[in-house]
Amino acid sequence: MNLILLGAPGAGKGTQAEVICDKLSIPAISTGNIIREALAKGTEMGVKAKSYIDAGQLVPDEVVIGIIKERLAKDDCQKGFILDGFPRTIPQAEALDAMGIVIDKVIDIEVPDEKIIKRMSGRRVCSKCGASYHLEYKKPAKDGVCNVCEGELIQRKDDHPDTVLDRLNVYHEQTEPLKDYYSKAGLLKVVEGQEEVADTTVLTLKALED
Ligand code: ADP
Ligand code: ZN
Numbered sequence: 001m002n003l004i005l006l007g008a009p010g011a012g013k014g015t016q017a018e019v020i021c022d023k024l025s026i027p028a029i030s031t032g033n034i035i036r037e038a039l040a041k042g043t044e045m046g047v048k049a050k051s052y053i054d055a056g057q058l059v060p061d062e063v064v065i066g067i068i069k070e071r072l073a074k075d076d077c078q079k080g081f082i083l084d085g086f087p088r089t090i091p092q093a094e095a096l097d098a099m100g101i102v103i104d105k106v107i108d109i110e111v112p113d114e115k116i117i118k119r120m121s122g123r124r125v126c127s128k129c130g131a132s133y134h135l136e137y138k139k140p141a142k143d144g145v146c147n148v149c150e151g152e153l154i155q156r157k158d159d160h161p162d163t164v165l166d167r168l169n170v171y172h173e174q175t176e177p178l179k180d181y182y183s184k185a186g187l188l189k190v191v192e193g194q195e196e197v198a199d200t201t202v203l204t205l206k207a208l209e210d
Helices: 013-024 031-041 044-054 061-072 090-098 113-121 161-175 177-184 197-209
Strands: 002-007 028-030 081-084 105-110 123-126 132-134 188-192
Touching: 002 013, 002 177, 013 028, 013 081, 013 105, 013 197, 028 031, 028 061, 031 044, 031 061, 031 081, 044 061, 061 090, 090 177, 105 177, 105 197, 113 123, 113 161, 161 177, 177 188, 188 197
Parallel strands: 002 081, 002 105, 028 081, 105 188
Antiparallel strands: 123 132
């Protein structure tokens, strides 16, 4: 099954992607994570992307399209995949179509802006392995320490409040039109994000079966 997870930044796409990944045994592919890894390694692409990310802007289409082409060509995507954070613009969606990739379902996780702002301020990531946490919804076992690797938990620069507002604007302007794009294609399933992650998960799994 080839899936896309759509939603505002901080709507919980990543968490739902992990759940589906476990359930269906297909890889979850996060362009945000791939870019941050490149950044940490100091590759040319990572360096280029940094200024956009820190400003809450999207990385240029040709860069992310290149990343996705490379990633989807790998063997582990043969049986299907979950795209988390791609496409984020109409040209990115058109590029997927042009690659001849058939999408089975697009799951759109809806969370109102006020809640997004609140959630993003509580988000923390491991500075070593990138695992994500939340001060309220997904607490680490030990404050400030990663459950997986004991790395230090930090706030991403682009999760700071000013940048969050910019990212939300970018989402409404550039990403939200994808709802219409995929709705017209008959692929869109809307999931209302719930207060509890587990409750959202139930709805996501149901959307997969519909
Ligand atoms: P979130 O977890 O908040 O949804 P991501 O981790 O997916 O955010 O992405 C972080 C940043 O990486 C984005 O704000 C953007 O700058 C860049 N990025 C990720 N995916 C894409 C994409 N498909 N197109 C353009 N930029 C992207
Ligand atoms: Zn870690």
